[in-house]
Each structure stands twice: as C-alpha cells, then as structure tokens.
Amino acid sequence: xxxxxxxxxxxxxxxxxxxxxxxxxxxxxxxxxxxxxxxxxxxxxxxxxxxxxxxxxxxxxxxxxxxxxxxxxxxxxxxxxxxxxxxxxxxxxxxxxxxxxxxxxxxxxxxxxxxxxxxxxxxxxxxxxxxxxxxxxxxxxxxxxxxxxxxxxxxxxxxxxxxxxxxxxxxxxxxxxxxxxxxxxxxxxxxxxxxxxxxxxxxxxxxxxxxxxxxxxxxxxxxxxxxxxxxxxxxxxxxxxxxxxxxxxxxxxxxxxxxxxxxxxxxxxxxxxxxxxxxxxxxxxxxxxxxxxxxxxxxxxxxxxxxxxxxxxxxxxxxxxxxxxxxxxxxxxxxxxxxxxxxxxxxxxxxxxxxxxxxxxxxxxxxxxxxxxxxxxxxxxxxxxxxxxxxxxxxxxxxxxxxxxxxxxxxxxxxxxxxxxxxxxxxxxxxxxxxxxxxxxxxxxxxxxxxxxxxxxxxxxxxxxxxxxxxxxxxxxxxxxxxxxxxxxxxxxxxxxxxxxxxxxxxxxxxxxxxxxxxxxxxxxxxxxxxxxxxxxxxxxxxxxxxxxxxxxxxxxxxxxxxxxxxxxxxxxxxxxxxxxxxxxxxxxxxxxxxxxxxxxxxxxxxxxxxxxxxxxxxxxxxx
Numbered sequence: 001x002x003x004x005x006x007x008x009x010x011x012x013x014x015x016x017x018x019x020x021x022x023x024x025x026x027x028x029x030x031x032x033x034x035x036x037x038x039x040x041x042x043x044x045x046x047x048x049x050x051x052x053x054x055x056x057x058x059x060x061x062x063x064x065x066x067x068x069x070x071x072x073x074x075x076x077x078x079x080x081x082x083x084x085x086x087x088x089x090x091x092x093x094x095x096x097x098x099x100x101x102x103x104x105x106x107x108x109x110x111x112x113x114x115x116x117x118x119x120x121x122x123x124x125x126x127x128x129x130x131x132x133x134x135x136x137x138x139x140x141x142x143x144x145x146x147x148x149x150x151x152x153x154x155x156x157x158x159x160x161x162x163x164x165x166x167x168x169x170x171x172x173x174x175x176x177x178x179x180x181x182x183x184x185x186x187x188x189x190x191x192x193x194x195x196x197x198x199x200x201x202x203x204x205x206x207x208x209x210x211x212x213x214x215x216x217x218x219x220x221x222x223x224x225x226x227x228x229x230x231x232x233x234x235x236x237x238x239x240x241x242x243x244x245x246x247x248x249x250x251x252x253x254x255x256x257x258x259x260x261x262x263x264x265x266x267x268x269x270x271x272x273x274x275x276x277x278x279x280x281x282x283x284x285x286x287x288x289x290x291x292x293x294x295x296x297x298x299x300x301x302x303x304x305x306x307x308x309x310x311x312x313x314x315x316x317x318x319x320x321x322x323x324x325x326x327x328x329x330x331x332x333x334x335x336x337x338x339x340x341x342x343x344x345x346x347x348x349x350x351x352x353x354x355x356x357x358x359x360x361x362x363x364x365x366x367x368x369x370x371x372x373x374x375x376x377x378x379x380x381x382x383x384x385x386x387x388x389x390x391x392x393x394x395x396x397x398x399x400x401x402x403x404x405x406x407x408x409x410x411x412x413x414x415x416x417x418x419x420x421x422x423x424x425x426x427x428x429x430x431x432x433x434x435x436x437x438x439x440x441x442x443x444x445x446x447x448x449x450x451x452x453x454x455x456x457x458x459x460x461x462x463x464x465x466x467x468x469x470x471x472x473x474x475x476x477x478x479x480x481x482x483x484x485x486x487x488x489x490x491x492x493x494x495x496x497x498x499x500x501x502x503x504x505x506x507x508x509x510x511x512x513x514x515x516x517x518x519x520x521x522x523x524x525x526x527x528x529x530x531x532x533x534x535x536x537x538x539x540x541x542x543x544x545x546x547x548x549x550x551x552x553x554x555x556x557x558x559x560x561x562x563x564x565x566x567x568x569x570x571x572x573x574x575x576x577x578x579x580x581x582x583x584x585x586x587x588x589x590x591x592x593x594x595x596x597x598x599x600x601x602x603x604x605x606x607x608x609x610x611x612x613x614x615x616x617x618x619x620x621x622x623x624x
Contacts, residue, residue: 037265043184056084079170086134086165222251242542374410430493437471463571
C-alpha cells in the first residue's frame with residue numbers, strides 16, 4: 001500500500017548547524033513497535049499475519065485460500081500458512097526482521113506497508129517459529145526475545161523439501177487463550193472478501209452467520225440495525241467515527257487500498273484531511289441512496305406477498321425512520337389488519353399457548369391451512385421446534401395474497417406417538433431428560449456414565465434450584481466446558497440398587513472437576529452503581545467523548561461485562577480462583593471524580609427520568 005505523505009516546501013534562512021532526529025533501537029523501542037501499538041493483541045496477531053498471507057497470494061496471482069490453524073485443546077497453537085513466493089534466507093534474515101522495511105509500500109495492490117505487522121506475534125509471546133518454503137528448500141527459524149527483551153532470529157534447520165513455496169508463522173498459545181482466538185478470528189475474518197481455510201468448522205459458521213445484511217452492494221453492506229459502521233480497506237476494518245455516522249448505521253463500507261490513512265497498529269483511522277474527505281464522500285453517498293435501494297429491493301420481489309415480507313423486514317431499526325419519512329408510498333406493502341383474528345401457537349419457556357393476532361406474525365413463523373383435529377400435533381410441533389405455528393383460513397390467505405409455497409399442510413406434521421402394550425420400566429417414571437429448561441420423558445435409561453441432579457418436591461438439589469436456573473448455568477458454562485446430557489432424578493430413586501449400578505455421576509462433582517481444569521487468569525468484575533447513567537450520557541454525546549476517552553472506554557468495556565452470566569456462575573463458585581479485573585470500577589470512580597454531576601443525578605431512581613436527563617446533558621461541561 002502506498003502511504004500518502006505530504007511534501008513540505010521548507011526553506012531555512014541562515015547558515016545554522018543542523019542535526020537530524022534519531023531513533024535509538026533497544027528493548028523499549030521494540031516493545032512499543034511490536035506490542036504497545038496494539039490494544040487488542042490477539043486480534044492484531046490474527047489480522048496482521050493473515051493480511052501478510054493474503055498479500056503473498058496477491059504477489060504471485062494465487063487465488064486459492066491460505067491456511068489458518070486456530071488453537072484447540074489438543075493442538076494449542078496458532079499458525080498461518082500461505083502459498084506465496086516464500087522468502088529466501090537473505091530476505092528472511094534482513095527484510096522480514098527489519099522494522100519499518102516493507103516491500104509493499106510502492107503498490108496499492110497490497111494491504112501491508114509499514115513493516116511492523118510481521119512482528120506482531122511478539123505482542124502475545126516471547127518466541128515464534130517462522131518456516132519459509134523457498135524453491136525446494138525449507139528454512140525453519142526461531143524468532144525470540146533475548147535476555148535483554150530484544151528480538152533475535154536464529155536459523156534452526158535448512159533441508160530440502162517438495163512443499164510448494166510459501167511462508168508459515170506458528171505461535172504456541174496457552175489453553176486459556178483458545179476462546180479469545182475463536183472470538184477474534186470471527187472479528188477479523190468476517191471482513192475478508194474470501195475466507196481462508198480454517199481448521200474449526202464452527203468458527204467458519206459463526207463468521208458466515210455474522211454476514212447477515214438487509215442491504216448489500218459492491219460498496220457497502222448494512223444490517224438495518226442501529227450500531228457501529230466500519231470502513232473496510234484491504235480486508236481490515238476500522239470503526240467510522242460518530243461524526244460520519246450520525247444515523248447510527250450498522251455495517252461496513254469498502255474502500256480502495258490507499259484511500260484512508262490509519263494509526264501504526266491499524267486499529268483506528270488517522271483523521272487527516274484526505275481521510276475525512278473520503279469518509280464524508282462515501283457516507284454521504286450511502287445516506288442519499290438508502291431510500292432508493294430499499295424501494296428497489298422491495299419492488300424487485302416477484303409477488304405481492306414477498307414484497308410485503310421484504311417491507312416488514314425493513315420496518316425495524318434504522319430503516320424504519322427512512323421509510324416513515326419517505327415521500328414514496330412504502331405503506332402500500334404493509335400487512336393488512338384482518339377482520340377475523342389469526343390463530344397462532346407460540347412457545348414461551350416450557351409452555352405452548354394459543355394466541356390471536358390482528359395481523360400476520362412474520363418472525364420465526366410457519367403458516368398452515370386450518371383443519372380441525374390437528375391441535376395436538378400443532379402444539380407439540382411448536383414445542384419441539386420453538387417456532388410460531390400460524391393457522392390461517394382460506395379467506396385470510398386470499399385476502400393477504402399469500403403465495404401457495406408458504407402454506408403447509410397440518411397433516412404433514414409428525415404424529416404423536418402414544419405408548420402401547422407392556423407397562424414402562426418403573427425407574428423411567430423417576431427420570432427426566434433436561435432439554436433447555438424443559439424436562440422430557442425418556443424411553444430408556446442409556447448405558448454408561450451419565451450426569452444427574454436430584455429433585456425433591458420440584459426443587460433441584462444444591463445451587464441449581466430449578467430447571468430454568470440450571471439451564472442458565474449450563475448456558476453460561478458452555479463457552480468454557482462441554483456438558484453432556486443431564487438427567488433429573490427423584491431423590492428416592494438414588495437410594496435404590498438399580499441406581500447405584502447404572503453409572504450415574506453427580507452433576508456437581510462433574511462440574512467441580514471440569515472447572516478445576518480451566519485456567520481462569522482474570523475475570524471482569526463490577527460493583528459500581530452508575531453504569532446506566534454513564535452509558536446513557538455516552539450514547540447521547542458520542543462526539544464529545546472520542547475513542548480513548550474514559551467514558552468511551554467504560555462503555556466499550558461494560559459491553560464485555562455479563563452481569564447475568566456472573567450471577568449464575570457465582571452459584572457454582574466458578575470464579576473462586578480467578579484474579580478479579582476491577583478496571584470497570586476504577587474507570588467509574590475516575591469519571592465520577594471528573595464529572596460530579598453524575599453522582600448527584602444518581603438520586604433519580606426511575607430509568608425513564610435518567611434517560612431524559614442524559615438526553616439533555618450535552619457535552620462534558622454539563623457534567624462538571
């Protein structure tokens with residue numbers, strides 16, 4: 001990438017003695033350039049190494065994906081293997097290891113340009129392995145920090161190989177970082193036009209699920225929700241400042257490489273005049289074209305009902321305001337209110353209720369032509385699939401002009417199997433399978449080890465309390481450990497011989513052992529009391545509290561804090577050995593000291609009052 005640098009016309013009058021400024025290389029300088037320039041260090045390593053791999057493919061015209069290995073329990077390393085030109089021994093020992101030296105700074109075909117990203121792995125570790133496959137020779141290097149914390153490179157082996165040319169960067173990471181690598185891989189690769197080969201299918205699915213947009217063009221994609229807008233240049237995403245996104249659009253805009261400038265860590269835009277002009281131009285074009293795009297997308301649907309479905313999707317979030325203020329007749333596609341109520345079965349927690357609607361439910365709904373005698377099937381199907389089962393009369397179908405392809409036959413729903421013949425095993429009446437927060441009957445008790453919780457008079461033993469609390473605990477644990485199927489058994493059954501021979505394991509004992517294996521280094525905690533008002537003030541005054549300000553950092557960090565999850569995990573002493581991270585409390589204390597008005601306003605307990613007050617607090621001066 002070609003960096004835009006202003007040529008200065010400077011003339012010195014007089015014969016003065018001059019000395020150029022210098023940079024002294026040393027541990028401090030290397031630490032700043034390898035680590036301190038990155039806020040999100042794991043994200044930076046994935047992004048920088050992957051962008052280098054992408055550039056390597058561009059340099060040789062290779063359109064195939066490169067390979068990414070994310071750490072797993074059994075293979076605790078992160079690596080990126082490209083199939084570009086590779087590096088010769090001389091190139092690896094000079095170009096690759098020299099800070100600010102880049103071979104890509106003369107072309108906008110490449111993302112890289114600073115000569116810093118290839119050293120980013122030093123931000124999370126003290127050593128890494130770099131393997132270059134170059135013209136039939138495999139060079140294996142160790143890049144490490146010496147006793148003075150200064151980076152060194154050592155050639156370990158040099159052997160012949162039949163491997164295709166390319167480069168591999170490999171970093172060993174701790175097991176506790178596995179989930180952070182998973183999360184940050186999604187954050188990085190969801191903005192890549194072409195995904196690399198990733199070793200974990202679930203991560204690929206999460207990346208693809210994050211790309212759900214209501215409007216997609218070559219230049220930009222928008223979800224329709226209120227949120228953050230990103231500028232994507234060369235597969236790297238930079239948050240667009242609020243001053244260029246006053247409509248709170250969520251999504252991203254694509255820029256050509258070289259159109260924007262950024263900070264050395266490639267985490268934020270550098271708002272020089274040229275970058276601001278390009279941002280203003282692109283965001284202005286988007287705002288001017290959204291209405292026409294919405295209209296065209298609805299109008300392109302082949303039938304009236306499909307136009308209505310598309311219209312209803314747009315009638316939420318940020319697009320609804322555009323539609324409501326438009327001079328175009330968007331409302332011609334709105335759902336009609338029905339003369340007779342629409343019958344619908346809907347699941348809430350573990351119960352299915354019958355509800356009546358005046359207009360057609362859209363979200364998570366299936367439509368059926370009403371028939372007598374299928375109520376039980378419809379209820380059970382609704383319970384199993386957790387969707388709305390909507391029953392329509394032919395008159396309602398015709399009035400709303402619903403296409404036949406959307407209407408299903410109730411007779412196609414699975415029949416309810418009823419027990420016949422011999423009585424059930426008496427033990428089966430004392431055992432239920434936990435499905436979410438619902439207890440299911442079991443046809444047989446499986447062989448082998450299985451987890452159980454006892455129940456007495458509808459109260460679960462220990463900290464689990466009831467099925468809802470138990471399901472929440474399991475959901476909160478799911479990102480740390482895998483929990484097999486859980487059975488709820490009656491207390492009396494645990495005293496029987498058949499129970500003692502059936503291989504049951506107490507859920508509490510199982511969790512205690514699994515939790516011990518987790519390396520809980522630091523857990524974000526919060527005991528403050530002003531979070532609602534602080535976040536409301538920030539949301540209403542973003543332009544006055546830029547990235548890096550205390551209030552911005554509080555808002556960003558608070559989004560990472562999960563109060564409900566903490567409450568459920570505390571029931572099982574999950575955080576017992578963890579080091580508390582009280583940075584949120586420290587930030588709050590600092591903000592309250594600087595802006596005492598927030599503490600004074602905390603006497604208003606009603607949240608609607610606080611929200612109204614926060615709306616009128618314009619800028620930092622109003623908070624002092």
